[in-house]
Each structure stands twice: as C-alpha cells, then as structure tokens.
Amino acid sequence: MPLRFAPMTETDLDAVLAIEKDSFIKPWSRSSFLEDLSIKNSWNHIAFNNYGVDNSCEKKQIIAYLCFRLVINEMHILKIAVARQWRNQGVASRLLDRSLKSAVKNKADSAFLEVRASNTAAITFYTQFGFQVIGRRPNYYSTDYYLNGREDALLMMKKFKEL
Numbered sequence: 098m099p100l101r102f103a104p105m106t107e108t109d110l111d112a113v114l115a116i117e118k119d120s121f122i123k124p125w126s127r128s129s130f131l132e133d134l135s136i137k138n139s140w141n142h143i144a145f146n147n148y149g150v151d152n153s154c155e156k157k158q159i160i161a162y163l164c165f166r167l168v169i170n171e172m173h174i175l176k177i178a179v180a181r182q183w184r185n186q187g188v189a190s191r192l193l194d195r196s197l198k199s200a201v202k203n204k205a206d207s208a209f210l211e212v213r214a215s216n217t218a219a220i221t222f223y224t225q226f227g228f229q230v231i232g233r234r235p236n237y238y239s240t241d242y243y244l245n246g247r248e249d250a251l252l253m254m255k256k257f258k259e260l
C-alpha cells in the first residue's frame with residue numbers, strides 16, 4: 098500500500114480528531130493535540146495516502162498517527178491509532194517501526210507505554226514488537242465498561258539495548 102509519513106501539523110488536526118474520536122473511549126481534544134505539538138521533545142507523526150496529482154502533500158488522506166515523547170533516554174509512547182477501515186493491514190506496524198528507529202537515533206535506550214488492560218488488539222500489537230508487561234496500575238483509566246467505572250492500565254516496556 099502506498100503510504101507516506103510526515104510530522105503532524107495543526108492543519109492535520111481535523112482528520113486526526115476524527116480518527117481519535119472513533120478510536121478511544123476518552124479521546125484527546127483539539128487543545129490536547131495543540132499542546133502536544135507545542136512541546137519540544139514531543140514527536141507526532143502521521144501516515145497518509147497522497148492522492149494529489151503533483152505528488153504534493155496538499156491532498157492527503159490521513160490514516161494513522163503516533164505521538165511519543167523523548168524524556169532523556171526514554172521513549173514514552175502516548176498514543177497510536179489507525180482509522181478503522183485501514184486496520185489489520187500493517188499500517189501501525191510501519192508507523193511504530195519508524196518511530197522506534199527515530200527514538201533509537203535520538204539516543205533512547207528504552208520505550209514505555211500504558212495500555213488499557215482490555216485492549217487486547219493493542220497489547221498483542223505491542224507484544225509483537227518486543228514490549229513486555231512490567232507493571233499494572235489499578236483503576237488507572239475511566240471507562241463506561243465496568244461497574245465501578247474504572248479500568249486497570251498495563252505498563253509495557255521495550256529495551257533497545259542492554260544497559
């Protein structure tokens with residue numbers, strides 16, 4: 098599949114927010130994304146199909162995005178989402194692979210993330226990339242699924258090299 102990648106900009110946010118609202122129980126707002134875009138060590142990337150006639154980025158269909166931060170030597174993955182109709186085609190794998198490589202190039206030696214304990218698709222996805230569950234934060238997320246309105250987070254980590 099022809100797929101291109103670029104840093105996220107403010108003009109991408111309408112499309113990003115549409116995917117965000119369809120993907121997460123508690124989606125980020127536009128101001129959350131704007132705040133993230135303004136943070137120096139924050140990396141926000143989109144994957145898109147370019148159907149512009151002149152190969153420009155003017156007519157792009159955003160199909161996925163990934164946000165992470167570099168905190169000294171740690172990569173913190175904040176979110177990854179793929180538009181529903183593009184899932185299970187390797188898009189997230191390509192986006193995560195590129196992001197992990199960027200983090201390594203920028204001297205990260207490990208990556209961390211939190212994921213809802215019920216999100217088996219994401220947990221399987223991260224596990225396939227070598228992430229391991231290293232902890233559990235009880236009742237970390239709010240949710241409508243459970244009676245008490247809370248859900249645990251799993252803390253996952255991947256080491257890039259031996260320390």
Ligand SMILES: CC(C)(COP(=O)(O)OP(=O)(O)OC[C@H]1O[C@@H](n2cnc3c(N)ncnc32)[C@H](O)[C@@H]1OP(=O)(O)O)[C@@H](O)C(=O)NCCC(=O)NCCS
Nearest residue numbers: 120176177178179184185186187188189190218219221222
């Ligand atoms: C999790 C998510 C990002 C995966 O995106 P994707 O582009 O469909 O993933 P890929 O096609 O690259 O899949 C790679 C691997 O992940 C795993 N995986 C992906 N979707 C899965 C599912 N629904 N169930 C089980 N495993 C799944 C599989 O191991 C898959 O490898 P395979 O194709 O060899 O079986 C996507 O489902 C999504 O956007 N979910 C909503 C947002 C979300 O939960 N984000 C993560 C929390 S921050």
